[in-house]
Amino acid sequence: MDYFLKLLLSGTAKGSIYALIALGYTMVYGIIKLINFAHGEIYMIGAFVALLVGGTLQSAGVNPAVILVVSTLAAVFFAAAYGLTMEKIAYKPLRTAPRLSVLISAIGMSMFLQNLVLLSQTEKYLSFPSFLPEFLFLKPIRGYINSTQFIILIITSIVMVLLTLLIKFTLIGKAMRATSQDREMAQLVGININSVITVTFIIGSATAAIGGILICSYMGQINYYIGFIAGIKAFVAAVLGGIGSIPGAVLGSFVLGWTESLGTGYISSDYEDSFAFIILILILTVKPSGILGRKENQKV
Amino acid sequence: MSMLKLENVETFYGNIKALNSVNIAIDEGEIITLIGANGAGKSTTLMSVCGIVHPKRGHVYFQDQDITHYEPEKIVSLGISQVPEGRRIFPQLTVLENLDMGAFLRKDKKNIKNDFDEIFTLFPRLAERRTQQGGTLSGGEQQMLAISRALVAKPKLLLLDEPSLGLAPIIVHQIFEIIARINRDNGTTIFLVEQNANMALKIAHRGYVLQNGVIKIHDTAKNLLANEEVRKAYLGV
Numbered sequence: 319m320d321y322f323l324k325l326l327l328s329g330t331a332k333g334s335i336y337a338l339i340a341l342g343y344t345m346v347y348g349i350i351k352l353i354n355f356a357h358g359e360i361y362m363i364g365a366f367v368a369l370l371v372g373g374t375l376q377s378a379g380v381n382p383a384v385i386l387v388v389s390t391l392a393a394v395f396f397a398a399a400y401g402l403t404m405e406k407i408a409y410k411p412l413r414t415a416p417r418l419s420v421l422i423s424a425i426g427m428s429m430f431l432q433n434l435v436l437l438s439q440t441e442k443y444l445s446f447p448s449f450l451p452e453f454l455f456l457k458p459i460r461g462y463i464n465s466t467q468f469i470i471l472i473i474t475s476i477v478m479v480l481l482t483l484l485i486k487f488t489l490i491g492k493a494m495r496a497t498s499q500d501r502e503m504a505q506l507v508g509i510n511i512n513s514v515i516t517v518t519f520i521i522g523s524a525t526a527a528i529g530g531i532l533i534c535s536y537m538g539q540i541n542y543y544i545g546f547i548a549g550i551k552a553f554v555a556a557v558l559g560g561i562g563s564i565p566g567a568v569l570g571s572f573v574l575g576w577t578e579s580l581g582t583g584y585i586s587s588d589y590e591d592s593f594a595f596i597i598l599i600l601i602l603t604v605k606p607s608g609i610l611g612r613k614e615n616q617k618v
Numbered sequence: 619m620s621m622l623k624l625e626n627v628e629t630f631y632g633n634i635k636a637l638n639s640v641n642i643a644i645d646e647g648e649i650i651t652l653i654g655a656n657g658a659g660k661s662t663t664l665m666s667v668c669g670i671v672h673p674k675r676g677h678v679y680f681q682d683q684d685i686t687h688y689e690p691e692k693i694v695s696l697g698i699s700q701v702p703e704g705r706r707i708f709p710q711l712t713v714l715e716n717l718d719m720g721a722f723l724r725k726d727k728k729n730i731k732n733d734f735d736e737i738f739t740l741f742p743r744l745a746e747r748r749t750q751q752g753g754t755l756s757g758g759e760q761q762m763l764a765i766s767r768a769l770v771a772k773p774k775l776l777l778l779d780e781p782s783l784g785l786a787p788i789i790v791h792q793i794f795e796i797i798a799r800i801n802r803d804n805g806t807t808i809f810l811v812e813q814n815a816n817m818a819l820k821i822a823h824r825g826y827v828l829q830n831g832v833i834k835i836h837d838t839a840k841n842l843l844a845n846e847e848v849r850k851a852y853l854g855v
């Protein structure tokens with residue numbers, strides 16, 4: 319039971335990071351019906367920026383709390399800028415093109431960004447210093463949850479609550495939902511589709527960057543290729559929950575996190591990465607619309 | 619004063635010409651109806667006005683301003699709102715949120731609340747269902763919501779596309795009464811596209827008959843109701 323609880327908690331921490339990335343996938347899909355395969359790269363870039371800024375500040379001997387805040391802000395800012403630019407360069411010109419063209423553009427963007435970081439940084443694994451503080455009050459239950467996992471849970475909860483509030487209650491949030499439900503009608507009430515898409519990319523990229531920092535602090539290392547596998551897993555989580563659905567993405571991420579964690583704990587850690595793909599195959603054959611997804615038919 | 623003017627408008631879908639040199643002129647305060655069979659190009663005419671499709675040739679003028687190539691949000695901000703065919707309620711948004719979207723471009727946020735209250739006195743059914751999702755409303759309620767959503771934008775020109783479609787006759791009567799009232803009380807100019815030519819011509823001042831993308835006849839509503847050709851083709855007499 320102890321072992322199970324431990325696995326469940328580490329699965330929850332993992333799942334909440336997947337959720338931060340999956341949210342970007344699902345939001346972009348909801349609005350422009352595009353699987354943005356370059357989304358994982360945005361997450362990787364966010365983590366790299368945090369490493370560069372954090373590392374520089376650390377060697378200058380700055381207070382860890384300041385490092386954490388400044389590097390997170392820098393990562394969020396850069397990731398949002400990359401997301402925004404990516405949309406303008408790779409997707410906006412293809413707004414009326416067939417969906418397959420945009421998908422290919424996304425894959426191209428993903429490769430380009432990977433190679434950009436490979437060339438400008440390094441192909442080696444770099445160690446990612448943990449900027450996250452240690453909490454003394456967690457000492458008695460350290461066997462179950464460590465400080466990093468605890469912080470991951472807290473931060474993802476905060477981000478999700480803020481995002482939910484934004485989407486539910488603000489005018490731009492309502493406009494985002496309206497646009498995903500009926501794009502042409504959204505235009506007819508005067509919503510500027512391009513601004514909605516821009517905002518979506520900025521929010522998705524920012525949450526991905528936060529996910530990037532958290533998971534790199536958790537894993538302790540970083541490389542230009544981490545975006546690929548994390549991106550695929552978050553994609554699986556989004557599909558599992560029902561792509562286009564925000565609660566679905568969160569739910570799917572937790573299910574994936576738990577499956578991975580329990581699977582590695584009880585079966586074998588060799589298969590850690592394959593659980594995601596097993597889930598993907600299962601969901602696509604059994605219920606392609608996902609757990610909370612809707613079938614795409616409309617009432618006329 | 620001229621409210622809307624379409625001048626030799628030609629709109630294409632790919633290579634297919636949907637509108638062929640369409641000329642329509644609407645004055646301020648009028649109710650104009652455009653009647654025609656399925657596929658005649660009625661909805662295309664409205665979408666060409668709203669900037670969802672842009673005419674390849676010809677011009678659209680709104681209050682003497684050339685809006686032919688404006689983006690949809692710009693056109694809405696000038697004062698043109700459309701109630702599209704099939705109502706197009708945002709199904710997972712509540713009634714109130716649907717109205718919020720109608721008021722998306724309004725700057726005078728303070729007055730919006732009053733306008734919502736006015737809408738709710740006009741349509742008490744919507745008031746009862748204000749927190750319900752749009753997709754769960756009945757067809758008639760959805761039509762009322764679609765009209766309300768267009769009205770909260772405070773349009774000078776209201777475009778309606780087949781508001782009677784798929785509704786029970788008694789609801790259709792109500793809807794047409796409301797349309798006439800909007801025109802009478804608010805002075806809103808109305809451009810009404812209908813297959814139900816009989817109902818439309820009864821509330822309209824003038825009418826245009828569209829056939830295969832071409833305007834065949836235009837006359838006063840009274841004359842059109844008496845016109846032999848129109849009676850045979852569109853009034854089923």
